[in-house]
Amino acid sequence: MTPTDRRHLVELERVYKFYRPEVAVLRDASTQVERGEFVYVTGPSGAGKSTLLRMIYRAEVPDHGRILFCGRDVGKLRPSAVPFLRRNIGVVFQDFATKILRSRSVFDNVALALEVLGAPSRVIRTKVTAVLESVGLGGREPEIAGNLSGGEQQRIAIARALVNDPPLLLADEPTGNLDPDLAMDVARLFDEANAGGTTVIFATHDRTILSARPRRTVAIIDGATLEVDPPSASGREMPVALVA
């Protein structure tokens, strides 16, 4: 592995984010994510998990501190450079219903990410077919996305996030609206993406997911990031291993 390869893919350096004065959603949050790593970000609802992810793909900027992606401060990117950051990041949301185009076909929904890159039609066809196969939607390309079940719609969103082979995949409570069995199926797709070399940052407060697939876990508590051990299968409290 070269020194460049060993660099952190994502780094948070003493990040603060305020939505109201004196009330910090994130306070002095710091962590690093290595290339190829799978990291859970957990914490209660409203803890700031989504905010953290939104700052990584520059939907928001920190009020203090830095967020580095491949060593570049994303908060300092010019607006014209933001699209190029986002082409390196796949994002999957909890609310898949509003994040897919329900009146469009499964194929069209996934192809969007490649059209943006200007990929030729033949490449788009090949890659979309392959990624849909990998998420269990092989042969469903012509179907209207809105007619598929919730779990299948979330698979479309995952396929779209993965189709251009981004180095980083951000998942914001992607299983939050799914029943437990479907949630485990969808979570497995992120494992598979990670096994293929994609770095995954998976925000969830679902203890079942955390305990069934133990990985490095960063908890956001009172706005600060804490490295914690994953919960045990019994679902007991997460012991704090390291205060960041």
Add this chain to the structure above:
Amino acid sequence: MTLGLLDRYLRRAALGLKREARLHIGAAASLASAFVLVGIFGLVSYNLGRSVEAWGMDLELTAYLRDGATPEETTASFRFARGLGGVAQARLVTAEEAQRRLASPGGPGASAFAGLPSELFPASIELKLQPGAQVAERAERVAERMKALPAIEDVDSVAAEARRLDGVMRLSGVAGLAIAIVVLLGALSIVSSTLLVTQHRRRDEIELLRLCGATDGFLRVPLLLEGAVQSLGGAILALAILLGVYLVLEGPAGGALGALGIVPRFLPAWMVGLALVGAALLGALGSQISFRRSIRV
């Protein structure tokens, strides 16, 4: 912009037009009604302008030569008149020719002037002014310079007539500009509002595209093209309506206008081309305005 990129933008614009076909057709129809108003005024202004120009071409000044002006003075005055700016044509009318004109059969004084000696009729220089704007000013300027010549006794002033022509041209120009501005602002508002609605309907798609790394250009250019096509469609429809109305009215109205010396004509090709290009640019501008107003992710 590379050809590949242009092709992609065109395809996205075509897709957008197809998906929101009803909305775009409705907007194009609204635009057409606004453009028809501009077109009617344009047609009237164009024909009025042509008529005024034709009247302007008939404007003549007559500079009368002093009795006893030597042939050298007469020739010098004539040459001076020919060289004056704003004069299209100068003609020397001798005393004999002046008498011939008046005394010619059917002339204004055929019997009364027939037997008089030609010395009684003053020789003159007739000057035709060049057509165009500010006829009155030019006529006055030419008259003053001619009057200053030693061989010239008097100049028939056509300034009052010319001033009327200038007034008509100026009024039609100002009114045309005012109407055009009002109607074009309305058209701009229609285009931008329609595309704003389109963008709101596509809000989810735009949000997703931004999330996937779409640049402003990727989102903006197809919308500009859609706006341009929508407005162009409206302009073509308006021109078709205008041409239809013109062909229907040309016969009955042509006779009445002919009596006033106006031969009606439809807009020339260069004006039609300019209108189409202008409409497309207007559509693109409206689209740009709506894009700036639309929600950003």
